[in-house]
Amino acid sequence: MSAELKGFLLVAVLKILVVFTAINVGVMMVIWLERRASAWMQDRLGPNRVGPEGVLQSVADGLKNILKEETFPVVGADRLLFFLAPAMSFVPALLTFSVVPFAAPLPGFDVTLPLLGRFTYTGPISMVVADLPIGFLFIMAISSLGVYGIVLAGWSSGNKYALLGGIRSSAQMVSYEIALGLSLVAVLLVAGNVTLSDVVAMQQRSVWFVFALTVGFVLFVVAAFAETNRLPFDLPEAEAELITGYHTEYSSMKFSMFFIAEYSAMMTMSALMATLFFGGWDIPFTPWDEQGPPSVGRTLATLGVFFVKMNVFVFTYIWIRWTVPRFRFDQLMQLGWKIMIPVALAYIVVVATTVYTLEALGWEVGPTYGLVLFGVNAVLLGALLFGLDHERLILGARQRARMAA
Amino acid sequence: MAIGVKVVRRPDSVSYLRATLKGMTLTFGHLFRRKVTMQYPEEKSEPGWSLSPRWRGTHRMLTDEQGRAKCVACGLCPQICPANCIKLVPGEDEDGHRYPLIYEIDEFRCVFCGYCQEVCPEEAIHVGVHYENAEYDRGRFVYDLERLCAQTHPVSSLWDPADPRGE
Ligand code: SF4
Numbered sequence: 001m002s003a004e005l006k007g008f009l010l011v012a013v014l015k016i017l018v019v020f021t022a023i024n025v026g027v028m029m030v031i032w033l034e035r036r037a038s039a040w041m042q043d044r045l046g047p048n049r050v051g052p053e054g055v056l057q058s059v060a061d062g063l064k065n066i067l068k069e070e071t072f073p074v075v076g077a078d079r080l081l082f083f084l085a086p087a088m089s090f091v092p093a094l095l096t097f098s099v100v101p102f103a104a105p106l107p108g109f110d111v112t113l114p115l116l117g118r119f120t121y122t123g124p125i126s127m128v129v130a131d132l133p134i135g136f137l138f139i140m141a142i143s144s145l146g147v148y149g150i151v152l153a154g155w156s157s158g159n160k161y162a163l164l165g166g167i168r169s170s171a172q173m174v175s176y177e178i179a180l181g182l183s184l185v186a187v188l189l190v191a192g193n194v195t196l197s198d199v200v201a202m203q204q205r206s207v208w209f210v211f212a213l214t215v216g217f218v219l220f221v222v223a224a225f226a227e228t229n230r231l232p233f234d235l236p237e238a239e240a241e242l243i244t245g246y247h248t249e250y251s252s253m254k255f256s257m258f259f260i261a262e263y264s265a266m267m268t269m270s271a272l273m274a275t276l277f278f279g280g281w282d283i284p285f286t287p288w289d290e291q292g293p294p295s296v297g298r299t300l301a302t303l304g305v306f307f308v309k310m311n312v313f314v315f316t317y318i319w320i321r322w323t324v325p326r327f328r329f330d331q332l333m334q335l336g337w338k339i340m341i342p343v344a345l346a347y348i349v350v351v352a353t354t355v356y357t358l359e360a361l362g363w364e365v366g367p368t369y370g371l372v373l374f375g376v377n378a379v380l381l382g383a384l385l386f387g388l389d390h391e392r393l394i395l396g397a398r399q400r401a402r403m404a405a
Numbered sequence: 406m407a408i409g410v411k412v413v414r415r416p417d418s419v420s421y422l423r424a425t426l427k428g429m430t431l432t433f434g435h436l437f438r439r440k441v442t443m444q445y446p447e448e449k450s451e452p453g454w455s456l457s458p459r460w461r462g463t464h465r466m467l468t469d470e471q472g473r474a475k476c477v478a479c480g481l482c483p484q485i486c487p488a489n490c491i492k493l494v495p496g497e498d499e500d501g502h503r504y505p506l507i508y509e510i511d512e513f514r515c516v517f518c519g520y521c522q523e524v525c526p527e528e529a530i531h532v533g534v535h536y537e538n539a540e541y542d543r544g545r546f547v548y549d550l551e552r553l554c555a556q557t558h559p560v561s562s563l564w565d566p567a568d569p570r571g572e
């Protein structure tokens with residue numbers, strides 16, 4: 001085996017291991033954070049017994065779940081699919097993170113280890129598990145596979161409530177996926193590429209896309225909440241109506257896998273929000289992080305910044321969850337089909353026109369370019385809020401009756 | 406319409422955005438509020454907090470000056486007990502005084518209604534203001550007369566004399 005191949009394999013395996021571990025540890029931390037934060041928001045203390053401030057609570061829960069008995073629904077269940085469903089939602093949730101760049105590149109290396117021989121890696125090591133050329137299209141594709149796990153879990157349980165949860169989630173995820181994809185077309189138009197590292201590079205050259213594409217960001221956030229089945233869009237698991245929806249019949253570790261899938265999907269979506277709209281690992285107001293040869297210090301600093309950005313969104317997920325009540329199903333569909341999708345389509349037209357005009361004027365992508373887009377977006381957002389929120393965004397029964405009269 | 410239903414008139418035009426932002430500031434503010442949780446095994450009470458004197462917990466049999474149970478084995482409490490969990494075998498001594506030969510309450514079956522206390526003519530059996538009842542053995546939840554007499558916790562007042570209807 002040549003030194004280059006060995007170096008490549010080493011780097012690839014290490015990256016996979018590190019990211020996989022980081023996500024799983026991250027999920028445990030996020031679950032703990034969610035429980036603590038929700039408790040604080042309700043003036044309680046939350047889990048604070050296992051480990052300092054209760055950080056090891058999830059470890060204890062995981063252990064408990066591994067040791068618990070697995071139960072199977074006996075009547076009307078499909079054993080095989082029932083068994084496969086947790087894995088089918090677990091794997092895509094973990095897979096999606098692989099295309100998210102999480103730090104500035106590391107320098108290459110050339111080392112000789114005893115017994116194993118020489119390892120070399122020329123050029124910077126990009127801090128992403130797989131810098132796929134199809135970038136966020138990959139995320140869209142894989143994350144929509146997650147719905148199969150949920151639907152099959154609902155169907156194979158042989159339980160009415162689980163089935164209802166599965167049906168709801170398929171309807172919900174299919175409709176919001178469209179809005180999610182359409183809101184990303186705007187990013188594609190400005191960045192000119194779907195590769196996430198290019199999107200980050202583009203934001204370093206101009207402004208963060210949250211300014212250049214504010215409306216797109218709003219659409220993306222709403223659709224992402226719906227995609228991850230988080231409150232206010234957690235119709236598939238709606239405890240009050242469906243017990244817990246699709247995972248009603250699951251116990252022990254299989255239940256935990258749905259849990260981990262939900263939280264890692266949430267982390268991936270947060271990472272995507274940070275990457276697509278908040279500059280990824282870019283440190284604001286300084287060109288230090290993207291210039292000069294790669295160095296370890298720079299990688300660590302940018303990793304820290306990415307971590308902070310991502311966790312701001314993770315916290316927002318939790319914060320929204322304990323603030324906004326659940327939608328009714330028709331309201332959810334109305335918001336998705338009658339508002340999100342038309343707005344996203346119109347938005348693509350506007351962004352495309354603006355980009356085309358700016359290019360026809362011969363402007364280079366840079367801060368001013370971004371500011372012009374920001375101006376357009378500010379006007380759009382104002383108009384949108386006035387149009388949608390001036391009256392009620394989602395019509396209540398009374399108002400519909402009044403309008404019908 | 407059922408009694409006491411409050412009809413909330415919805416405002417005709419509500420900004421969802423404003424309502425959501427308002428809600429979010431509220432929840433965020435609560436993050437830093439003083440927490441109401443009492444860390445139970447370590448803290449069992451805090452200023453301004455106590456069990457209600459009307460709490461109905463595990464039973465206690467009161468005793469007279471000689472340390473004998475006040476019960477005269479009249480049989481009213483097993484009669485009224487809705488859970489049928491009081492076992493009473495009456496006895497009589499040479500002077501004709503009745504006393505319980507066996508008096509057992511199965512605390513697992515008891516629904517803590519307090520009727521036994523209410524009905525007792527001798528004010529002998531009481532439900533107690535007490536809640537830590539864990540045992541390692543199911544059998545230990547059948548309290549016999551000796552155990553009932555040995556309890557020391559305060560007894561329930563069942564109702565507040567100043568406010569008998571609990572208003
Ligand atoms: S409290 Fe009620 S249920 Fe319990 S022993 Fe007394 S009468 Fe029976």
Ligand code: SF4
Nearest residue numbers: 476477479480482525
């Ligand atoms: S009602 Fe009172 S006196 Fe009568 S049997 Fe019960 S405890 Fe004894």
